[in-house]
Amino acid sequence: MNYTENTEKYVGDSIASLNWLNILPSLQGKRVLLCNFEKNKRTENFIHLQSATLQYVDFFSLEKSKKNIFLIQKNNNICIINVLNKKHFSISHFKKNLQILKELLRTDGLLILIIPSGFQKIKFKIFIKKILRSYGLKNIKSYLCIPSFKEPYAIYYVSDKSKLPYKLFSNQCVRNFSKIVKIEKLIKQFIKYLCARFFSTVNLFSDTIIISCGSNNHNININFNEPLIKIINDNYIKNEYYINWLAKSFKYIGLFYGDNKNHELLAVCKKTFSIAHRSNCIKEEHDKLTLMSVYRNELRNKKIEIPSPIYFESEGGNILSIETAIHGQSLEKCKWKLTNHKENSNFFAILDELVNIQIYFQNLLSSKHVQDFPKLSNKYFINTTQISHSGLDNLQRVDAYAGCVQHGDFTDVNIMYNSKDNLWGIIDWEWSASGFPFLFDLFHLFTSLEFRSNMKKNEFLFNHYYKSNQETFFENNVYSNYIQKVILNYCDYFCIKNENVFQLYLDFLLFHYNKYYYDFHEYNYSELYKKNILFSINNQNKFITYNCS
Numbered sequence: 001m002n003y004t005e006n007t008e009k010y011v012g013d014s015i016a017s018l019n020w021l022n023i024l025p026s027l028q029g030k031r032v033l034l035c036n037f038e039k040n041k042r043t044e045n046f047i048h049l050q051s052a053t054l055q056y057v058d059f060f061s062l063e064k065s066k067k068n069i070f071l072i073q074k075n076n077n078i079c080i081i082n083v084l085n086k087k088h089f090s091i092s093h094f095k096k097n098l099q100i101l102k103e104l105l106r107t108d109g110l111l112i113l114i115i116p117s118g119f120q121k122i123k124f125k126i127f128i129k130k131i132l133r134s135y136g137l138k139n140i141k142s143y144l145c146i147p148s149f150k151e152p153y154a155i156y157y158v159s160d161k162s163k164l165p166y167k168l169f170s171n172q173c174v175r176n177f178s179k180i181v182k183i184e185k186l187i188k189q190f191i192k193y194l195c196a197r198f199f200s201t202v203n204l205f206s207d208t209i210i211i212s213c214g215s216n217n218h219n220i221n222i223n224f225n226e227p228l229i230k231i232i233n234d235n236y237i238k239n240e241y242y243i244n245w246l247a248k249s250f251k252y253i254g255l256f257y258g259d260n261k262n263h264e265l266l267a268v269c270k271k272t273f274s275i276a277h278r279s280n281c282i283k284e285e286h287d288k289l290t291l292m293s294v295y296r297n298e299l300r301n302k303k304i305e306i307p308s309p310i311y312f313e314s315e316g317g318n319i320l321s322i323e324t325a326i327h328g329q330s331l332e333k334c335k336w337k338l339t340n341h342k343e344n345s346n347f348f349a350i351l352d353e354l355v356n357i358q359i360y361f362q363n364l365l366s367s368k369h370v371q372d373f374p375k376l377s378n379k380y381f382i383n384t385t386q387i388s389h390s391g392l393d394n395l396q397r398v399d400a401y402a403g404c405v406q407h408g409d410f411t412d413v414n415i416m417y418n419s420k421d422n423l424w425g426i427i428d429w430e431w432s433a434s435g436f437p438f439l440f441d442l443f444h445l446f447t448s449l450e451f452r453s454n455m456k457k458n459e460f461l462f463n464h465y466y467k468s469n470q471e472t473f474f475e476n477n478v479y480s481n482y483i484q485k486v487i488l489n490y491c492d493y494f495c496i497k498n499e500n501v502f503q504l505y506l507d508f509l510l511f512h513y514n515k516y517y518y519d520f521h522e523y524n525y526s527e528l529y530k531k532n533i534l535f536s537i538n539n540q541n542k543f544i545t546y547n548c549s
Helices: 003-011 066-071 091-104 119-134 164-177 183-198 225-231 277-301 331-339 347-368 395-401 440-448 461-473 478-494 498-519 523-538
Strands: 031-035 056-060 076-082 105-115 138-145 154-157 207-213 241-248 251-258 265-272 309-315 318-324 415-418 423-426
Touching: 031 091, 076 091, 091 105, 091 119, 105 119, 119 138, 119 207, 265 277, 277 309, 277 318, 331 415, 331 440, 347 423, 347 440, 347 478, 395 498, 440 461, 440 478, 440 498, 461 478, 461 523, 478 498, 498 523
Parallel strands: 031 056, 031 076, 076 105
Antiparallel strands: 105 207, 138 154, 138 207, 241 251, 251 265, 265 318, 309 318, 415 423
C-alpha cells in the first residue's frame, strides 16, 4: 500500500506527522544528486547522508551548461533541488535544465523540490507543478513542512480531503492570540487563519515539499499493516487509532495512539531500512527486552517498568520492532522545575530513587547476564581528540570495565514517571551493553539534568551545556555536593578507589566524543565533549572527588 494512502486511511485528519525522509525509498545503495547545494556546507539539513551507505553522491548546479553534463553520472535514484538557495535558483535556469535533470534520473527516480513559504509563493508552487507535468513527470505529491514545530523534519501529506493544515495552523493561531498586542498583527493572523481554513491544499505559511516521478510506480511506501493487525486490538483496526511518525538517529519511530477521548498511547514501533549501526541496535534491544521480561514482576514490586517486546521481523537490512508503550511524563519535561531546589524540596529524594534504580539494574545485569549483553566496542575509548593525556592513551584501562553492564543512555529523555501508578519507566535500551566504565549511567543522568545555579537568558545552547558541566562536577554548590556523596557511596558499594573516579569521568566524556563524531556525525556535540575533556584535564584539582580520601 502506498504510504500516503496509509496515512490518510488510518490517520485521517488527526494531528499526526511523519518525517519527510520516511517517504523516501531505502537509501541503502542509492545514487543521490544534490542540486543547488553548496559543497562546502553541511547538507544534513535536507538529507542525512550519513544515515545510510549511499552508493554515490554528486552535486549539480542549475547554472551548469549542457556541455558539462557528461561529468555527472546518470541513473540517479533521487535528485533533491534546493529551491531555498536563491543564489543559484531561478525559474529560467530550472526550465532550461529540467530535461537534463530528468535524463540524469532513472525512470522510477524521484525529483524532490523544497519550496519556501509565503503568500508570494502560491503562484510559484502551482507554476512548478505545471512545468513538471509538461516534462512528463508524473505522480506529483505535496507535503507540508512545519519547521516551527518541535520536530523540524515533520511533514504532513496534503490531499483534497485533508483539513490537517487548517487544524495545525488554527491551533498555533489560537496560541499566538495571547501574545499579540498590535491590532494589525491580530488582523494578519486572522487572515492567515481564513486562508488556511479554505485553501488547505495550497498552504501559504509552511515550506512545501513537492515530489515527482517519471513513472507511476515508484517506491514511496512503508507498509505497517500486517504487524499492526497482529498487535492492535480489533477495536482499533477500524480507523480508531492514528500514528505519529518521528525520525531520530537513523531510525524511524511510530507512536500508536488510540483515537478515543483519552488518546492513549498503545505501542511504539521502531523501524530501519539500512544495515547501518541502528539496525543491529534495534534487533539487540528486542533481544534484551525479551531477556529482561522474566523480571517483570520483580520490577513491578520495585515500582519500575520497562517495555515488553511484542513483535519483531527482519529481512536483510529492514528491521521492524514493536514494543509496549511506557506511560507517564518524561523527566525531560519537568527537570527545569526539579533542578530549582527552591521550588522543589523533593528533588534529591527523586534523585535518590533514580540512583537506586540504576544500581539495581547494574547489579542485576552484571551479576547474571554479562554474557547475554553485547560487549561495547573499544573504539569508543580510543583517544581521537588529539588531546594528550596519560589517562586516555592507554587502552588497557578498558579491560577493567568488561564485566560492568549498564543502560548506556540513562538520561532524562529515557526516564518516565507514571504518577497514577507511582511507577518509574526506563525506555530505550538500545545502547545497553557490558564494557561501560563504572559510574557511566550516573554521570549521564546528572549531566542530562543541565543544572545551572543562574540560568542566563538567550544563552547559546552549547555554551549552556558547557557551563552546566562545570557547575555539576567542578564547582561547590548544592547539586555538586549531593553528587559527591552519591559517587562516594557508589565507590564504597562497588569497591572502587576514589582516585579512579576522575579517569572514569574522562572515559565517559571520551565515549560521547567518539559516539557523536564517528557514529552520528553531530560535530557540534563532539566539539562540546572535546572542550569538556580539555577543561577537565586542566582543572582536575577542582573535580568533586579530588580531595576525597
